[in-house]
Amino acid sequence: MDDNAVAALDRRVVLVTGAHGGLGSAAAIACARAGATVVLLGRRLPKLNRVYDAIRAEGPEPLLYPLDLEGASPDDYAELAGRVGSELGRLDGVLHCAADFRGLTPLLHTDPAAFARAIHVNLTAPWWLSQACLPLLAKADDAALVFAINDLARVGKANWGGYGIAQQGLASLVGMLHSELANTPVRVSGLQPGPMRTPLRAMAYVEQDDRLARPPEVYAPACVTLLSPAGAAHRGQVWAPAP
Template sequence: MSTAAAPLQDRVVLVVGAAGGLGAAASVACAAAGATVVLLGRKPAPLNRVYDAAKAVGPGPALYPLDLEGASPDDFDELAQRLEAEFGRLDGVLHCAAEFKGLTPLQHTDPADFARAIHVDLTARWWLTQACLPLLSRSDAGAVVFAIDDPVRAGGAGAFWGGYGLAQAAQAALVPMLQAELGADGPRISGLRPGPMRTGLRARAFQPNTDFKARAPETYAAACVELLSSAAADARGRVVEID
């Protein structure tokens, strides 16, 4: 297969939240684009299903079971060390893992649920990215892509999204901030803001049988591949919206 037909040929890509809707679709798309995909998630059974699907279309993937909620910075440092030991490189990180209990007024949100959403949707994403930056910096096309939701664009008014909604806004601010610090020669940092997706997370906020705006996660998988590839230089430091 030529590199023109495989934009991620010989790349190693870590997909965080690989068992979810967008994570699963993007993992298979990255494998089909030539990448060795490292599938990170907390549930072995769905991870294994994604593993089989990715293996059927590309290089043999790898599994890395990890619960972001309980993971510490040391756990992410160990992840980076294992990636270096096994593959000798890391070319991309795609953040798709998310925590969302459902629409709740802030004043009635359980403090533990609020803290969990902020941690999984923002803090853990950053800790993992921070641990992997040294490896990504050695790649000639290192990239980090944050899948970022927009509660307003998704069909709501921005209210009742709690810690999850706040974490999305924070990630949108993180992308240009981190890129400015890394500079034009550092790893590419970008965000992907897809349109409404038909996923289990969205089903906690909208009735699936009346949610006509939602599209299949596979609709946005190609955008994930493109942002991880070297063809996405113009997305450096930007959050890209896809309808």
């Protein structure tokens, strides 16, 4: 990594959701290498601790924030934003990597509670968190709100259930928020990585036969780009970078 890349997020504070997942952990480490102080949000503390330890060897000390998006309320997100503001003094970016997918199931046979959980964790919760963080983001000279979005052409097909519907909603959210925040310091964009070798993808594809999947680390630099000033080139877009 060259010196310019290392400085891309220098002195910035970035919140990463799903920070112990495939893309989330890779992106969090890449952000730290690029100079950011990273807030690690996830529901599994032991896994968050491992990412925390990896980041301490790469950049500024991160902040751990265990939180389960399924059960968190708007008040919980407001408390999170308040803590980030009081302890770190600023927030320059939010990267949404958290996702919940329990496998391919026809809608007709999907448990109603499972459908509601998929919509909530993959769409409602990211918006609640974003809404709570926007006032803090708006205080920055340049801030980024980034949503990781699956390939809509794939997850819009049969059997992807509430997860697939939520992904379509996230893409709409990017466009709507971009229009509403166009004259503010907050840039909104989506990241559509290619197939990645992650536990989520393994729920739909047999791993040993999945020759298209790449390690999540391949797409971590794109996360840094969207969170940095260079991300202005993709403002309002769902970017699908080449691997």
